[in-house]
Amino acid sequence: MAILTVKNLVTTFQTDRGSARALDGVNFSLEKGQTLGLVGESGCGKSVTSLSIMRLLPKPSGDSPEGEVIYDDGTDRFDILKEPAENLLKIRGRKIAMIFQDPLTSLNPVYTVGYQLMETLQVHFPKMSSQAMFKRAVELLTDVGIPAPDQRIHEYPHQLSGGMRQRVMIAIALACEPDILIADEPTTALDVTIQAQILDLMRTLQKKNNMAILFITHDLGVVAEMCDDVCVMYAGKVAEHAPVEEIFNDPQHPYTQGLINSIPKLNTAQKSQLFEIKGMVPDLFSMPKGCRFQNRCPYVAEKCGQPPTPTQVRAGHEVSCIRHGEIDL
Amino acid sequence: MTNGKQPLLSVKNLQKYFPIHGGVFYRHVGDVYAVDGISFDVYQGETIGLVGESGCGKSTLGKALLHLYPPTGGSVEFEGVDIDTIPVKRLREMRKEMQMIFQDPMESLNPRMSVGSILEEPFIIHKGEHEFDTVEKRKIEILRILKEVGLPENAFDRYPHEFSGGQRQRIGIARAIALKPKLVVCDEPVSALDVSVQSQILNLMVRLQREMKLTYIFIAHNLSVVKYIADRIYVMYLGRVVEVAESQSMYEKPMHPYTQALISAIPEPDPTLKKEKQVLEGDVPSPINPPPGCHFHPRCPYAQDRCKEDLPQLRPVDGNKNHQVSCHFAEEIFNQQPSGTSEPAARN
Ligand SMILES: Nc1ncnc2c1ncn2[C@@H]1O[C@H](COP(=O)(O)OP(=O)(O)OP(=O)(O)O)[C@@H](O)[C@H]1O
Ligand SMILES: Nc1ncnc2c1ncn2[C@@H]1O[C@H](COP(=O)(O)OP(=O)(O)OP(=O)(O)O)[C@@H](O)[C@H]1O
Ligand SMILES: [Mg+2]
Ligand SMILES: [Mg+2]
Numbered sequence: 001m002a003i004l005t006v007k008n009l010v011t012t013f014q015t016d017r018g019s020a021r022a023l024d025g026v027n028f029s030l031e032k033g034q035t036l037g038l039v040g041e042s043g044c045g046k047s048v049t050s051l052s053i054m055r056l057l058p059k060p061s062g063d064s065p066e067g068e069v070i071y072d073d074g075t076d077r078f079d080i081l082k083e084p085a086e087n088l089l090k091i092r093g094r095k096i097a098m099i100f101q102d103p104l105t106s107l108n109p110v111y112t113v114g115y116q117l118m119e120t121l122q123v124h125f126p127k128m129s130s131q132a133m134f135k136r137a138v139e140l141l142t143d144v145g146i147p148a149p150d151q152r153i154h155e156y157p158h159q160l161s162g163g164m165r166q167r168v169m170i171a172i173a174l175a176c177e178p179d180i181l182i183a184d185e186p187t188t189a190l191d192v193t194i195q196a197q198i199l200d201l202m203r204t205l206q207k208k209n210n211m212a213i214l215f216i217t218h219d220l221g222v223v224a225e226m227c228d229d230v231c232v233m234y235a236g237k238v239a240e241h242a243p244v245e246e247i248f249n250d251p252q253h254p255y256t257q258g259l260i261n262s263i264p265k266l267n268t269a270q271k272s273q274l275f276e277i278k279g280m281v282p283d284l285f286s287m288p289k290g291c292r293f294q295n296r297c298p299y300v301a302e303k304c305g306q307p308p309t310p311t312q313v314r315a316g317h318e319v320s321c322i323r324h325g326e327i328d329l
Numbered sequence: 330m331t332n333g334k335q336p337l338l339s340v341k342n343l344q345k346y347f348p349i350h351g352g353v354f355y356r357h358v359g360d361v362y363a364v365d366g367i368s369f370d371v372y373q374g375e376t377i378g379l380v381g382e383s384g385c386g387k388s389t390l391g392k393a394l395l396h397l398y399p400p401t402g403g404s405v406e407f408e409g410v411d412i413d414t415i416p417v418k419r420l421r422e423m424r425k426e427m428q429m430i431f432q433d434p435m436e437s438l439n440p441r442m443s444v445g446s447i448l449e450e451p452f453i454i455h456k457g458e459h460e461f462d463t464v465e466k467r468k469i470e471i472l473r474i475l476k477e478v479g480l481p482e483n484a485f486d487r488y489p490h491e492f493s494g495g496q497r498q499r500i501g502i503a504r505a506i507a508l509k510p511k512l513v514v515c516d517e518p519v520s521a522l523d524v525s526v527q528s529q530i531l532n533l534m535v536r537l538q539r540e541m542k543l544t545y546i547f548i549a550h551n552l553s554v555v556k557y558i559a560d561r562i563y564v565m566y567l568g569r570v571v572e573v574a575e576s577q578s579m580y581e582k583p584m585h586p587y588t589q590a591l592i593s594a595i596p597e598p599d600p601t602l603k604k605e606k607q608v609l610e611g612d613v614p615s616p617i618n619p620p621p622g623c624h625f626h627p628r629c630p631y632a633q634d635r636c637k638e639d640l641p642q643l644r645p646v647d648g649n650k651n652h653q654v655s656c657h658f659a660e661e662i663f664n665q666q667p668s669g670t671s672e673p674a675a676r677n
Contacts, residue, residue, distance in 0.1 A: 042494035162383035192594040218523035221596030274528040
């Protein structure tokens with residue numbers, strides 16, 4: 001069952017150069033207990049998508065997004081974009097929690113780790129005694145594998161290593177056992193041994209709580225390891241959405257194919273020419289009519305000047321390429 | 330291969346400690362051992378890869394090499410000259426030969442300066458040390474450099490925030506190569522980029538290296554990237570080098586348990602492969618109070634009593650001076666490795 005359905009999400013920013021449509025009709029759904037990967041070239045709108053879902057876009061430049069973001073856990077069903085602002089505090093944390101790209105900027109430097117954890121608990125469990133909250137906070141730090149949690153709880157973010165700060169962020173995100181976790185590049189700054197620990201932890205907690213995860217990353221190795229499905233974005237639109245095996249072994253969009261071919265491999269000859277997708281993403285202010293990938297696509301044809309519509313390749317696999325079926329990737 | 334030649338850069342027992350102050354009187358209460366006794370030589374045209382955990386001292390080392398941080402101990406010689414002892418003016422001239430590319434170009438590019446002024450700045454700082462002595466000559470040269478790194482001419486009048494991550498990294502590279510340096514310290518130049526942009530930037534860096542005979546110190550935490558670009562790799566842990574080897578040798582025969590864990594933990598871009606990973610327990614110890622003995626012992630699955638007391642030094646493996654490891658039990662551990670965890674052949 002889809003716990004989150006994003007329908008035709010459009011997000012616009014007002015800038016000095018005019019209004020920029022950062023998201024231009026994004027569609028996807030996230031199933032309970034599953035992990036959906038969100039990948040795509042830097043600037044394609046991954047973070048804007050997550051911030052739009054959380055209603056955390058900067059004001060006033062980020063207009064409130066258009067479209068629908070339906071939360072549905074079987075008993076509760078509502079459109080997050082239409083919820084009054086006072087309900088959002090309850091939704092964030094309890095139903096949907098987020099881990100931000102940079103833990104140092106999203107943890108507050110002037111409060112201890114314990115204070116920040118308990119503050120989150122306080123919002124959602126106002127009746128909890130402070131003793132119980134402290135106990136729960138220590139428990140959470142233990143869960144995320146922080147050594148000596150009863151000491152660490154009194155420390156400030158700058159006293160922790162990058163890996164520990166990221167785990168504290170995860171502890172805060174998980175404090176209220178959310179149904180959905182949005183993780184924006186949660187392990188990018190960490191070395192692979194710490195990354196492996198954190199991915200392990202996320203999987204364990206996912207199993208325990210049947211939590212759904214929206215996982216944003218540019219590491220396709222992590223995608224292969226963590227995700228059930230993958231949504232490939234390009235310039236504010238979804239190019240392809242498919243089960244993870246099909247994205248890697250049977251990509252249908254020329255951009256997805258280019259992305260997969262760009263993955264560095266351990267057996268690539270040293271300093272040899274790497275595969276690259278030539279050219280660059282068009283500017284948000286001068287997007288072409290029709291397919292947004294056309295200026296870089298090796299299969300471009302005249303009809304690519306018309307906007308593509310999503311086509312079903314098979315159940316669970318959709319691609320937005322007007323030439324789908326007539327090109328052999 | 331490098332016998333007889335003078336190294337471009339020669340680093341001897343380099344140390345950089347950051348003092349920690351605390352208490353009511355703000356007394357010196359300890360030190361962060363960010364770089365703790367590192368030595369190596371780099372020859373012109375070579376690429377040295379530096380990998381290791383977040384916080385192990387890679388950026389500090391990179392900055393100490395360029396004397397952006399004065400070292401606490403040890404020395405850095407550039408073309409045979411100790412940069413710690415030369416007069417400030419000479420050091421400034423020498424900076425022209427040594428440049429840096431940063432991980433986050435947004436942090437290092439002034440948002441209020443146009444790309445043209447950002448690229449003109451090094452020419453102005455080093456006035457009199459190059460032939461571009463007029464605005465016109467500089468503009469022609471800057472347009473040439475923009476083309477060289479794959480940016481459009483109209484970038485000249487635009488500002489950093491108008492560019493994507495990959496393009497900003499090109500601006501950072503353009504600035505670093507503007508004065509035709511000999512050495513470029515690249516601090517995680519592609520870590521923030523997605524794979525398709527990453528290939529573009531790596532192709533560019535390899536081409537520039539060939540054309541300009543550049544020497545790179547390449548810092549990264551992605552091992553497949555380092556293996557691709559580096560001739561030799563240094564694996565760091567808590568301010569010290571734990572293993573050095575030529576790239577191929579490092580992957581075929583990782584000798585240090587930390588290197589083995591690093592290689593085994595690389596996520597495989599293949600969803601059908603669910604490999605058995607060696608997940609290390611525990612966290613990186615603090616560089617403020619590094620544990621006695623081998624710094625890695627609290628996380629090492631093979632640690633023995635000796636490792637808790639006796640700090641291992643780098644030593645050649647099988648008499649091979651090009652492959653060195655600092656682990657008391659490297660050979661025994663390597664021989665008892667379950668096959669598959671460290672064999673690249675099984676992974677490709
Ligand atoms: N506050 C803002 N004002 C104007 N434009 C913005 C703002 N935030 C984001 N954008 C634009 O929206 C687009 C999408 O940005 P977003 O941060 O979602 O990219 P991303 O896919 O997360 O990239 P990355 O992989 O680099 O994190 C970009 O073109 C960006 O410049
Ligand atoms: N200016 C400073 N003052 C005090 N401590 C510092 C300073 N710069 C770095 N450190 C400390 O020195 C250690 C090494 O930091 P450094 O930035 O070199 O690590 P790194 O290997 O580059 O990590 P990353 O992969 O996260 O960039 C860390 O413990 C860090 O907290
Ligand atoms: Mg982002
Ligand atoms: Mg660094």
